[in-house]
Amino acid sequence: MQSERKDVIVIGGGVVGTAILRKLSLYNVSIALVEKQPDVCEGASKANSGIIHTGFDAPPNSLEAECLRRSRDLWPDYTEQLKIPYIPCGAVMIATTEEEKSIIEEKYIPNAEANGADVEWLDRNEVLEMNPSVTDEVIGALSIPGEAICDPFTATRSYAELAVLNGAELILGSGVTDIKENDHGFIVILENGREIVTKYIVNAAGVYSDHISRMIGDTSFTISPRKGQFVLTEEEIGISQIILPVPSAKSKGTLISPVVFGGFLLGPTAEDQQDKEDNSTSTEGMEQVLNGCEKLIPHAREFDSIRQFAGIRAVCSTGDYVIRPSEKNKQFIHAAGIRSTGLSASPGIAEVVAEQLQKAGLTLERNQEAQTEIPNLFDDAEENVGEIVCLCRTITRSEITNALEGPVPPSTIDGVKRRTGATLGECQGNCCIPKIIDILHEYGLDQNEVPLKGLQHSTLAFKGGRS
Template identity: 70%
Template sequence: MKSYDVIVIGGGVVGSSILRKLASHKVKVALVEKQPDLCEGASKANSGIIHTGFDAKVGTVEAECLRISRDLWPQLIEDMKIPYVACGAVMVATSEEEKAIIEETYIPNAVANGVDVEWMSKDELLELNPAVTPHALGGLSIPGEALADPFWATRSFAEIAVMNGAEVILGAGVQRIDVLDEGLNVVLENGREMTTRYVVNAAGLWGDEIARMIGDSSFTLTPRKGQFILTEEAVPVSQIILPVPTKKSKGILCSPVVFGGYLLGPTAEDQEEKWDRSTTAEGMEAVLSGCEKLIPDARSFESVRQFAGVRAVCSEGDFVIRPSAVNQRMVHAAGIRSTGISASPGIAELVAEQLVKAGLILEEKTEYETEIPELFGEENEQEIGEIICLCRSISRGEIMNALSRPIAVCTVDGVKRRTGALLGECQGNCCIPKILDLIEEKTGLRDPRPLKGLQNAYLVVEGAVQE
């Protein structure tokens, strides 16, 4: 049985960011994730926006995390080689009422949070974003808003942690947590047991369930689905186009995507099932009808893919970043809503502070890796080889390099998110067999039922073909 100083539960962007922070200190730390790869929960399916926090409720934990993160992101983008587009955003006013809401609510809120904003005239708005409705009166410009690749951020945070001695354990859900005299015993679903002095609960939508494993029912998390449409048409907008939000959500937006294309959505649908990521005709209609209020031609855009993500709605109405009142050896990083990616560096800082308050000694290493190697740098171009993904021109060499990173890849979706393969027009119909061959070549194992992504999401189902 291995012993650790800290075990982080959850392999989303929040858990990976916390792991990165802790791995730069003299502690033995591991991350456990139920799914076969990182970033399979809320961190995976979202708008990919790095929010400034201009609209965060003043004085909340969320606002503080976003404030801290604004200072940390520039260096992280550089060190983690994260694809990033500093395009800015504009909240469009389509009526005098919406303009008044911006002037009376969002401008003062942004000032209180220390975020630079300014009013953009109608002419300026349409010059930068010709696709926006001509009925717009102008909008609130938020130049600090940006785009990033959510998976790249999650992966790079975890990889740099592994390079600094951390351990990442995938495909291992937590079955129970036993309280010990001087720590906690984490029992995984595969039977493995691990003792630790502290646990960080970064389990996303399942954070309340992890808390209840030690008898903590202080908060609950309910799922809220957001459906998206991805188009690769040339939409004439250069910024993130935001509506004036409602009390329930930030609303339906139109945004460029860092790896190409444009994203429309999301919806905000409360539901009971945490794993329900289905798309519906009603959801797609809600996206289109909402988006065409800002982009009149939205309904004419051809969709490449539709998908849905599920985010957490916390009973406390704010991030929960604190030691459990039941047992100080569990520190919660829960209730993280749609700004999770944006706030993740700041969340890691606050979690480290809470661990210290709970008794953990964090002494920074004198030497540790701060910069991740290039995923597709010149040093990796010796073996370009055959083009595997014709739609995206992804080569054999690029895929084999992705399979050689510090965190092992065993799923087709894992290759997709690391390389961009399968993201083109054919959506993998032409390249999946070759990718499976490369996974086998690298791992030495042929799985008779290869995984697409999630646990039990098989590409081949035994007995599915009948003569």
């Protein structure tokens, strides 16, 4: 069997990998992204707070701080071009004691200044005026006006869709089993037996980036999984901003944040573990979330939860992002160790990776015909008419069929959820899943085999235009 050829293969279909694919699709290079799951946004990218951080608290002079700084300048254009739901609500870091106030004054204000992020101190009355549900024990807060929230599902998918519209290939449902080096560069071998010859590889495999690295003998870093559990509620809460605690050395702590598609998110925990697949929730984890959040919002324990979920963050042994050529081969570029700011920093990470590829010898000549904006593929008026499939979210059949006719269509119920919001409501899909299965069947999926989540044996490829 003759191997195919690409200039660059990106491994990993999360927000970082798809951001890199989008960036490279603007140039005259042959590119593909490989993801072992049947959809993009299946790992940490689908299970996070959805917060766009400014980097005010990132370690100064770190690569993380640099990527976040670059991203601050890029996000306004990205949200417009990629039609990402986005609310610039700002955040406040709550101080309830003089000790916490001193930590903010001595650590976080100088840190923010070093990173070029705007912050200011608010007194108690200013905090409560904007966020009346915050604890009466608040003595003031650090305001970070540049913090925002967005839809991480749309961000990840839109990166991928734009890349596909620009000619990139998206290979889903077949992970990388081996990487061999040859005179041209590398041979990437997939689970389905497909072999692709490529000159450059970008390793954006999240918690498995160390596993991919070891395929070429690079043991320069290790990734440990850290679980973060969340609670989603649709209760009315008197806050208009992201409510942050003063962080610990281990994590940013449990926060309360508005969600762009409605409701509020509480969490996450920070649980170190060995299993990179265990994203289960637990009674202990939920209790930890509530204990932390009720220090910020006293009645947090009274909220009715409509959903609990967990994501696995990639904690790197280096303590910072790893965005550099491999020690074993300069044409193998790592984009690894992106612990909890991958969504926020994804535009900047893509910029740095492109620069690293150029240093390694890749010529990036701008494709003058490449799109930078997701077009209006469908008539918005059509989405709000016809049969309502999801009663909780008022999602119509047209919205689901539009998603199925898009550049990167879903093949699972979870994929439909992340594109339309169906099943995200109070009933959590109990009423609408049978109808969604029927629609998926109409679009070619076996009615008896429609998966809720990813199945490893299903391989999908989308290339160079709407599918």
